[in-house]
Amino acid sequence: MAPKTGPPPTDGRVAAVDRTQIGLDDVAMKVTEEQLQTLCAIAETAGREIMEVYAGELSAWEKADASPLTEADLRADKVIRAGLETAFPGVFILSEESSSGELAPTETFFLVDPLDGTKEFLKRNDEFTVNIALIHQDRAVASVVLAPALGECFYAATDLGARKRSASGTTELRVARYDAGTPLRIIGSRSHGGEKLGAWLAGLPVEHSFLAAGSSLKFCRIAEGQADLYPRFGPTCQWDTAAAQCVLEVAGGAVTDLQGQPLRYGLEREMLNPEFMAFGDKDLVSRPGFLS
Numbered sequence: 001m002a003p004k005t006g007p008p009p010t011d012g013r014v015a016a017v018d019r020t021q022i023g024l025d026d027v028a029m030k031v032t033e034e035q036l037q038t039l040c041a042i043a044e045t046a047g048r049e050i051m052e053v054y055a056g057e058l059s060a061w062e063k064a065d066a067s068p069l070t071e072a073d074l075r076a077d078k079v080i081r082a083g084l085e086t087a088f089p090g091v092f093i094l095s096e097e098s099s100s101g102e103l104a105p106t107e108t109f110f111l112v113d114p115l116d117g118t119k120e121f122l123k124r125n126d127e128f129t130v131n132i133a134l135i136h137q138d139r140a141v142a143s144v145v146l147a148p149a150l151g152e153c154f155y156a157a158t159d160l161g162a163r164k165r166s167a168s169g170t171t172e173l174r175v176a177r178y179d180a181g182t183p184l185r186i187i188g189s190r191s192h193g194g195e196k197l198g199a200w201l202a203g204l205p206v207e208h209s210f211l212a213a214g215s216s217l218k219f220c221r222i223a224e225g226q227a228d229l230y231p232r233f234g235p236t237c238q239w240d241t242a243a244a245q246c247v248l249e250v251a252g253g254a255v256t257d258l259q260g261q262p263l264r265y266g267l268e269r270e271m272l273n274p275e276f277m278a279f280g281d282k283d284l285v286s287r288p289g290f291l292s
């Protein structure tokens with residue numbers, strides 16, 4: 001991979017919007033099936049941009065926090081912003097790569113990670129995702145997580161259910177119940193494990209297996225019953241988790257901080273999430289030995 005030279009062409013920021021013009025309440029908390037499919041279509045447009053870049057020689061800039069930024073992140077960000085602005089005019093958008101203006105508390109907004117798992121993208125292991133979440137009153141109420149290289153699209157809305165679409169069709173997502181007679185299937189970061197995860201796994205009171213996966217796909221694997229638990233001790237930001245949390249919650253799971261409180265979202269909040277656990281079987285939340 002060749003490093004990019006010079007600064008990124010833009011950080012994507014646009015002029016602050018006139019907040020009195022934002023018709024936030026015009027977007028109902030309950031999205032329609034059509035609106036949900038629109039979110040999927042916007043993610044798929046971004047997926048096509050990403051796959052065009054993926055097909056060529058890959059290179060990256062280094063961001064201020066030392067994380068990589070590629071042409072694909074920026075191209076995906078641009079088409080997602082354009083798509084959301086057309087379909088949901090006036091709704092504030094906060095993306096990893098851009099924002100609609102100054103951050104101030106607002107009831108309803110979009111949280112976007114145009115390319116989650118940029119490191120996986122650069123390693124060409126296909127485990128990267130496009131993430132779009134609609135936040136209303138601190139919670140992700142509708143979302144899409146698209147893995148363009150895998151051809152898998154996970155989407156959900158609180159009143160519509162959680163589904164996965166792939167070449168083999170569309171299925172309803174449902175988490176698995178943890179069966180104490182079998183090893184607990186843990187899923188964790190491929191690139192951001194850390195010593196704390198190793199120590200926590202060593203102290204886990206039950207037999208377990210460990211599977212590494214990149215990006216927000218980890219939540220989606222739990223949502224489809226292929227894993228039970230995702231412990232995250234390394235840093236993540238609000239846009240990394242919101243869309244996948246919605247998919248997992250609607251599929252019957254939970255995402256909590258280490259005190260057992262659900263992760264919440266807001267422009268007035270810290271962008272860095274607390275450490276968290278994503279559970280398939282919600283009974284595990286109160287089981288001794290999982291949360292500290």
Ligand SMILES: Nc1ncnc2c1ncn2[C@@H]1O[C@H](COP(=O)(O)O)[C@@H](OP(=O)(O)O)[C@H]1O
Binds near residue numbers: 214
């Ligand atoms: N030091 C740090 N600060 C904030 N977020 C970090 C971080 N290190 C990793 N992350 C987040 O972890 C994500 C990758 O997680 P994983 O290793 O589970 O795939 C990254 O997503 P991006 O690829 O979108 O930047 C990034 O947002």
Ligand SMILES: [Mg+2]
Binds near residue numbers: 096113239240
């Ligand atoms: Mg990310």
